[in-house]
Amino acid sequence: MDFEKRNKVYKVVMLVLLTAFVTFLATFFGVANYYTKTAAGKADLLSKNVSISDTSKDIQSKIEMVKSYIDQNYKGVVDESKMEEDAIKGYVAGLGDPYTVYMTQDEYNELMVNVNGNYVGIGVYMTTDQDGNIVVVKPIDGSPAAAAGIMSGDIIGKVDGKACQGEDINIVSNEIKGKEGTTVDLEILRGTQTIDLTITRKTVVIQDVVSKVLDNNIGYIQILSFDETSSANFTKAYNDLKSKGVTKLIIDVRDNGGGIVTDATDIAQMFVPRGNTMMITEDKNGKQQVTKSEGTGSNDMKVVLLVNGNSASASEILTAALKDNKAATVVGETTFGKGVMQEIFPIQTGGALKITIQEFKTPNGDTINKVGIKPDVEVAQPADSNEDAQLNKAIELLK
Numbered sequence: 001m002d003f004e005k006r007n008k009v010y011k012v013v014m015l016v017l018l019t020a021f022v023t024f025l026a027t028f029f030g031v032a033n034y035y036t037k038t039a040a041g042k043a044d045l046l047s048k049n050v051s052i053s054d055t056s057k058d059i060q061s062k063i064e065m066v067k068s069y070i071d072q073n074y075k076g077v078v079d080e081s082k083m084e085e086d087a088i089k090g091y092v093a094g095l096g097d098p099y100t101v102y103m104t105q106d107e108y109n110e111l112m113v114n115v116n117g118n119y120v121g122i123g124v125y126m127t128t129d130q131d132g133n134i135v136v137v138k139p140i141d142g143s144p145a146a147a148a149g150i151m152s153g154d155i156i157g158k159v160d161g162k163a164c165q166g167e168d169i170n171i172v173s174n175e176i177k178g179k180e181g182t183t184v185d186l187e188i189l190r191g192t193q194t195i196d197l198t199i200t201r202k203t204v205v206i207q208d209v210v211s212k213v214l215d216n217n218i219g220y221i222q223i224l225s226f227d228e229t230s231s232a233n234f235t236k237a238y239n240d241l242k243s244k245g246v247t248k249l250i251i252d253v254r255d256n257g258g259g260i261v262t263d264a265t266d267i268a269q270m271f272v273p274r275g276n277t278m279m280i281t282e283d284k285n286g287k288q289q290v291t292k293s294e295g296t297g298s299n300d301m302k303v304v305l306l307v308n309g310n311s312a313s314a315s316e317i318l319t320a321a322l323k324d325n326k327a328a329t330v331v332g333e334t335t336f337g338k339g340v341m342q343e344i345f346p347i348q349t350g351g352a353l354k355i356t357i358q359e360f361k362t363p364n365g366d367t368i369n370k371v372g373i374k375p376d377v378e379v380a381q382p383a384d385s386n387e388d389a390q391l392n393k394a395i396e397l398l399k
């Protein structure tokens with residue numbers, strides 16, 4: 001009798017355990033399917049594992065609301081991918097920082113292409129002014145841009161019908177580039193004139209450093225841009241000039257919109273004594289980093305540095321390093337005033353963010369951004385004169 005009672009109890013317990021196990025399996029697979037195979041489940045799982053701010057939730061809700069209205073009412077073709085890219089671009093643009101931009105995967109790939117001094121395009125140096133306009137600094141000699149009559153000071157209003165104002169200069173540059181033999185349509189703004197041009201792209205050879213010997217044993221080196229070969233090419237030109245008997249030097253960074261910062265500091269430390277400060281950077285938390293010269297800091301030449309209102313970014317780093325360390329006399333006009341640096345962060349889902357991460361200051365701690373660097377000797381370049389007043393002043397000082 002006791003055996004039968006125990007047997008019944010055992011059967012009841014096993015039935016309960018078996019029912020619980022089956023219920024667990026059903027619940028497990030149901031939950032697993034919900035979290036891995038449904039959009040709502042994935043979103044719910046993401047929200048449980050990723051900290052989402054209230055602001056982010058608000059943005060997501062607004063986009064979902066707008067998407068709902070579009071899905072229900074919009075009569076037209078919807079390109080979800082393009083809308084997503086443009087939404088991110090707009091969100092980043094809301095920072096109001098012309099140097100912080102979101103790039104699509106194609107734009108990022110174009111930016112990362114290493115052209116080794118050669119590229120297919122129209123051959124023009126550009127910069128961004130304070131109003132976000134893309135301004136022509138100068139066309140490259142012998143380039144399609146020069147042949148088409150593009151001039152220094154021209155504003156590129158549109159590329160293939162797309163407005164350029166406020167766009168990142170690297171993105172505009174990539175849109176102007178293309179396959180050799182193809183054409184690009186430009187809208188050029190020159191004063192009150194609007195000029196439409198169709199230019200055929202071709203391979204353009206870029207020289208980042210140009211040098212020559214002037215009268216009175218004066219050497220001249222123009223740095224057109226700071227790229228990965230600039231410091232090596234500058235060193236080569238400098239040594240070549242010294243072998244020709246040059247004892248005084250003019251360095252020209254007028255109309256140089258910048259580039260790779262380390263190339264600027266590598267050139268600077270050829271003239272700044274070892275251990276002296278060349279640059280100070282500061283991040284969003286106020287943490288400062290000091291870059292000091294590790295070079296020889298050669299002082300066997302008297303140096304004049306030429307600058308103007310288009311000398312920006314890396315050009316201003318070189319200018320500040322030489323001026324504050326009294327390694328050169330700076331001649332010309334107040335520089336552009338781009339005293340911030342950017343870093344590119346590739347995004348796992350595609351594309352990249354170029355973000356302003358640091359502000360750089362002069363060795364003396366002075367602010368450059370939106371201020372510029374005032375030269376030691378101010379000389380304006382008359383617009384209606386063929387004479388290079390700034391170069392003539394540099395030669396006069398070295399004589």
